[in-house]
Amino acid sequence: MLRRFVFLAAVLIPMFNLVRVPRADAAQRRVVILDFQNDSEDPAFTWLTTVIPEALRWKLAGIRSLDLIGRRTIERIVGEQGLRGGDLTDPLAAERVGRLAGAHLVMAGRLIRLGREVQLDYRFVDLPSGFQI
Numbered sequence: 001m002l003r004r005f006v007f008l009a010a011v012l013i014p015m016f017n018l019v020r021v022p023r024a025d026a027a028q029r030r031v032v033i034l035d036f037q038n039d040s041e042d043p044a045f046t047w048l049t050t051v052i053p054e055a056l057r058w059k060l061a062g063i064r065s066l067d068l069i070g071r072r073t074i075e076r077i078v079g080e081q082g083l084r085g086g087d088l089t090d091p092l093a094a095e096r097v098g099r100l101a102g103a104h105l106v107m108a109g110r111l112i113r114l115g116r117e118v119q120l121d122y123r124f125v126d127l128p129s130g131f132q133i
Contacts, residue, residue: 028067032103040113069101
């Protein structure tokens with residue numbers, strides 16, 4: 001499981017270089033990484049819904065061109081909007097949270113069970129254009 005997580009992080013982090021986002025200033029892109037949803041119907045995987053996004057935030061924190069919007073800010077916005085964690089699987093809700101946080105790019109994901117395997121499904125949304133990857 002740990003090897004799979006390390007592999008997933010190695011695949012996800014370079015994806016940020018593929019997205020061209022208009023910048024608020026020339027130096028930084030504001031990014032929201034939402035907690036993932038556990039759609040696997042197995043509570044044993046619930047811990048991954050926060051660990052994977054937090055590991056990505058930690059790894060990306062050292063990149064000067066990114067301004068990562070903190071977890072507390074996201075939780076405050078989600079609470080103010082009356083959303084629950086499961087509501088963030090809706091792309092419109094995820095985009096709304098990102099816009100309210102002042103982000104240019106939102107990452108959201110979920111865990112899906114396929115037989116004995118659990119797959120990570122994720123997407124990036126470029127908020128100015130609405131383009132999804």
